[in-house]
Amino acid sequence: MLKVQEIRELIKLIDQSSIDEFTYEQDGEKLKLRKQSKRTAEVAPEPVKEQVPVQHTEEVKAPAKAEKQPEPVKEEAAEPAADLENTTEIKSPMVGTFYEASSPDAEPFVKVGSKVTADSTVCIVEAMKLFNEIEAETEGEVVKILVENGQLVEYGQPLFLVKK
Template sequence: MLKVQEIREIIKLIDQSSIDEFTYEQDGEKLKLRKQSKRTAAEPAEPVQSAEPAVKQAEEVKAPAPAEKQPEPVQETKPEPAADLENTTEIKSPMVGTFYEASSPDAEAFVKVGSKVTADSTVCIVEAMKLFNEIEAETEGEIVKILVENGQLVEYGQPLFLVKK
C-alpha cells in the first residue's frame, strides 16, 4: 500500500487539479480521497474495507467545501505588518485530526516561535483515528507564528505555522 508521504503528494496533486474524487485499489485494499462531500452531516461515511481499517480511514481525507469557513487562528499576537508576511510560507495540516505540539504532555514542543526548521524537521503531531502522524515542515526557515493551540482540532489544509524563509 502507499506510504503516508506518497498519500500526501497525491492529496496535493488532487487539491491543485479539477478532480473531485480519487480511488486507488491494490491487493484488495482501497484508498478513496474526496475534495467535496455530497453527503449531509447526518449520513455516515462509507466504511473502508481492508485488513488495516484504522490506517485506511485515517488516510481518507476530504477537503472542506469552499463555502465552509476555516477556524480563525487562536494564538494571536500583535498584528504583523504586511511586509513581514511577504516572505513567509504556511505549513498546512495534511489531514483532519487533533494538533499536538509535542510527543507527550510532559515533553517539550517540537518547535517554538524562532525555531529554525529544515524540510525534514518534525514540527508537530496530528492525531487521526488513534494514529499519531508526525508532520514535517517540508520547507526551510524560521517559525514566526504558531496558528493553532495544543489539542485543537484541525482541518485538512488548515495553516498550522508561518515560516519565514
C-alpha cells in the same frame, strides 16, 4: 466504514453544533468524535476579531471615535501583510487533532523562534488513533504558531508561519 469525506463532514457538523461527543458504530468498527474543552474556549476569540467591522459601523455614528480606532486596525493589518511576503505556511495534510509534542509532558517540537529544516518534525496530527508526524518541508524560522495544542485541524489548514 465511513469514507474520509464523510468523516470530514461529520467533524464540521459536530464542530458547529452543541454536541460534545459523537459515536458511530458499523460492522464492528467504531468512530468516536469528541470536542475538547479547549476547542470550545478557542472559538470565542474568533468572533471578537470578526466584530471589529461591527464596532466600526457603530463608530461611524460618532465620527471622533471612528477616526481613532481604524488607524491601529490598519497598522495591525499592514504588519502581518508585510510578514506574509517573506513567510511560508506549514499546512495540515489531514483532518485531525494537532499536538505540539510527542507526549503531554514532553517539550514541543518547535516554538516561536525555532529554526527548522525541510525534514524537521514540527508537530503531530492524530487522525483515527494514528499519530502522524508532520515535517516542515521548508527551511527557516518559526515566526508564528497558528493553532493551539489539542485543537482540531482541517485539511490544508495553516499550522505554522515560517520565515525564510
